[in-house]
Amino acid sequence: MKSVWKTKVAMFTGITAMTVGILGSGVASEPAFASSSKVVHLTYWNMWSGIWTQVVQKMVNQFNATHPDIQVQMLSVPSSNGEQKLLTSIAAGDPPDVFTEWNPYVAAMAQQNALMNLNKFMVGKYAGLKHWFYPVASRWGTYKGQMYAMPWTMNTFLLYYNKTMMKDAGLNPNKPPKTIAQLEQEQAKMWKFGSGHTVQQIGFYPSNADWDKYMPMFGVTAGQLYNGKKYTMTGKGAKSIMNFYAYFKKYPFSQVSAFQKGLSGAAGGSTDPFEIGKQAFMITGMWEIPTIKQENPSLQYGAEPIPAAPGGHPNTTWVNGNFNEIPKGSKHPQQAFEFIAWLSGYDNAKWAASAYPTGGWIPNSPQITKQPAYQKFLNSDPLQKPFVNVMLNPNDQITPVTPIDMYFEQSMQTNVDNVLQGKVSPQQALQQWQTQLNKQLVTTTAH
Amino acid sequence: MSVEVGRGVVTRRKRNPNPVSKARQRRNRLTGWLFISPWVVGFLAFALFPFLATLFYSFTNYNMLNPPQFVGLLNYKQMFTDPLFWQSLYNTFFYTLIFVPLSTVVAIAIALLLNMNIKGRAIYRTIFYLPSVVPLVASSVLWLWLFNPSFGFIDAFLRAVGIPGPGWLYSEVWVKPALILMGLWGIGQPIVIYLAGLQGVPHELYEAAYLEGANAWQRVRNITLPMISPVILFNVILGIIGSFQYFTQPYVMTQGGPSNTSLVFALYLYQNAFQYLHLGYASAMAWLLFVIILLATLLVFRSSAKWVYYGGEQ
Incomplete structure (x- = not known):
């Protein structure tokens, strides 16, 4: 009897130990690498x-091939909760060495002391990095004067126009609108409705997520909206952006969004009405070019800098992109920095100039743009050029970099929707938005 | 756990005049604990500890990266002045108050039909249960297609009969009804439970009623429903709990839009926790949800004395 009991205990101790062992093994594997040789392994x-x-x-493989003492292992995390995984890994003390960010989380994370200050690495052979980037590119990843996210590749935005639809409406297909007033007038001719107010074709309709993209065309700067302490959303420029939205309240809101989002929803977010020739004008990024090439190559279209409103600036763009961060807790920050500086083409412009075109990417630095390889890419398709040219404009803008940027985006959509539906006046919407933002700012920065 | 182990020993001692030796008892107890230890350890580490931790965090400002700071009842106070909190609470109540009664009626009706003695009954039963096997995210994406105003099957059908589609997920008015409609598609689980309940209703009751001249509706009303009322209670409570925690479908399909009309409580909680990094506030919201669910469940239990019939007790 006694021996049976002992067996039982042994069995269960064994099982428990196994369970603990399995749970623990994920953590335990780390040191095996580091001790093997001088090679540094980056995650x-x-x-x-x-x-x-x-x-x-x-690109990572090319880095590994040219850097035998630094080997980078790349891992794709789901875009729906990438930051969440990053945060938990930082909190657990086991973060990746490098993370590519494209959502406006930089200030929020920097404020929580979750990211390394990249300026500290810009000494010695990296001192030149401070002047390497397009000025607007570095602003996106900079919080309180310090860079926390290094520009890698940029997104810029232009007005796409459908030449066929312009011709059908009796307009000159080679003379896209130059002013906001022209855009409003011309697009009005292209709407088509079916039975029960269903939308069949759109002229132009501003997206509720694009409020900040219109900043440069209305002459609004990040500094006007946020002074480092609080938001001011009721200024003249901000009001003219909201008035621009209010112009479109005459179109049926839910039918339009059903039409637009229905299309993109059907194709997993990759099809918009412009691509299939159902929208005359659209403001979007350079990625639209390869998509159209693939989805609807016969589409007759052009792209040019977004028209400016009175008081706004022509040939400008709002900018965001892909930025590399080194999370706090990275075990090899110096090597991580070497890796992200290499990806940004620093001391490496020739490689970047030939690698970036493989993704249709816009460089972070004029030094890459002027390389023969990149110029060759630009000349291969005349549509690409204006996307890069707008990077040079000193009036380019970004959304203010603040710890509540994610909330800024969410609340933007609700307030813009209210204006598009005519529920509130532009003035009321901005007032409410301002109150919401400053309240959120207080609760977020309170600690 | 310890209570039950102890009680077992006590009753045995009563029945047996020769008490088991003390050492043997202790050994038995230890063996019992060892047997359930994997579960106990898992429960303590992955359920009880996080559960209590959120209670602590709900009184703090916490963002995962820095140590939590005690703020007393601030998070709870903040809820009352947060319009989105009220909006999300309203959305969740709207969904629960319509979906739970509706799904109960529909599930019972379907179960009654599936309980009829017809040809191919097993096939029908399988068909109605099938949606419950599909993972929630997959079925959400599927319904995203069905509701699609441009290419969706539902709107194509409506157009064919001359009705313009309401825009479903993109309409402030229709997004909640659309989600409820979609929820009805996945009630295979309660149907199966109702079916089991229906099969437990003694046949002689129906025979007696039939002889007395009761018609079909009277038989359902006076025999079937009272006899399966414990099953209804069980399903209603599960339905209430599930509805208050409703999250996946709006997270995948609408992200709370348009204009926050599908921003359900759990989704807003998630946004606060993982998008705005207000984990303290989110924890407070979670506890409020827990209290709401607890109260709702208690309320249904209390009322059950009036409408639930347990045959064995009388």
Whole structure:
């Protein structure tokens, strides 16, 4: 009897030990690498999927091939909760060495002391990095004067116009609108409705997520909206952006969003009405070009800098992009910095100039743009050029970099929706938005 | 756990005049604990500890990266002045108050039909249960297609009969009804439980009623429903709990839009926790939800004395 009991105990101790062992093994594997040789192994996370993973993996492979003492292992985390995984890994003390960010989380994380200050690394052979980037590019990743996210590749935005639809409306297809007033007038001719107010074709309709993208065309600067302490959303420029939205309240809101979002929802977010020739004008990024090439190559279209409103600036763009961060707790920050500086093309412009075109990417630095390889890419398709040219404009803008940027985006959509539906006046919407933002700012920065 | 182990020993001692030796008892107890130890350890580490930790965090400002700071009842006070909190609470109540009664009626009706003695009954039963096997995210994406105003099957059908589609997920008015409609598609689980309940209703009751001249509706009303009322209670409570925690479908399909009309409580809680990094506030919200669910469940239990019939007790 006694021996049976002992067996039982032994069995269960064994099972428990096994369970603990399995749970623990994930953590325990780390030191095995480090001790093997002088080679430093970096963990690199990004949120790309599908074909983009291959584009970026290729670049990582090229780094590994040219840097025998630093080996980077790339891991794709889901874009729906990449930051969440990053945060938990930082909190657990086991973060990746490099993370590619494209959502406006930089200030929020920097404020929580979760990211390394990249300026501290810009000494010695990296001192020149401070002047390497397009000025607007570095502003996106900079919080309180310090860089926390290094520009890698940029997104810029232009007005796309459908030449066929312009011709059908009796307009000159080679003379896209130059002013906001012209855009409003011309687009009005292109709307088509079906039975029961269903939308069949759109002229132009401003997206509720684009309020900040219109900043430069209305002459609004990040500094006007946020002074480092609080938001001011009721200024003249901000009001003219909201008035621009209010102009479109005459179109049926839910039918339009059903039409637009229905299309993109059907194709997993990759099809918009412009691509299939159902929208005359659209403001979007350079990625639209390869998508149209693939989805609807016969589409007759052009792209030019977004028209400016009175008081706004022509040939400008709002900018965001892909930025590399080194999370606090990275075990090899120096090597991580070497890796992200290399990806940014610093001391390496020739490589970047030939690698970036594989993703249709816009460089972070004029030094890369002027390389023959990149110029060759630009000349291969005249549509690409204006996307890069707008990077040079001193009036380019970004959304103010603050710890509540994610909330800024969410609340933007609700308040803009209210204006588009005519529920509130532009003035009321901005007032409410301002109150919401400053309240959120207080609760977020209270500690 | 310890209570039950102890009680077992006590009753045995009563029955047996020769008490088991003390050492043997202790050994038995230890063996019992060892047997359930994997579960106990898992429960303590992954359920009880996080559960209590959120209670602590609900009184703090916490963002995962820095140590929590005690703020007393501030998070709870903040809820009352947060319009989105009220909006999300309203959305969740709207969903629960319509979905739970509606799904109960529909599930019972379907179970009654599936309980009929017809050809191919097993096939029908399988068909109605099938949606419950599909993972929630997959079925959400599927319904995203069905509701699609441009290419969706539902709107194509409506257009064919001359009705313009309401825009479903993109309409402030229709987004909640659309989600409820979609929820009805996945009630295979309660249907199966109702079916089991229906099969437990003694046949002689129906025979007697039939002889007395009761028609079909009278038989359902006076025999079937009272006899399966404990099953209804069980399903209603599960339905209430599930509805208050409703999250996946709006998270995948609408992200709370348009204009926050599908921002349910759990989704807003998630946004606060993982998008705005207000984990303290989110924890407070979670506890409030817990209290709401507890009260709702208690309320249903209390009322059950009036409408639930346990045959064995009388």
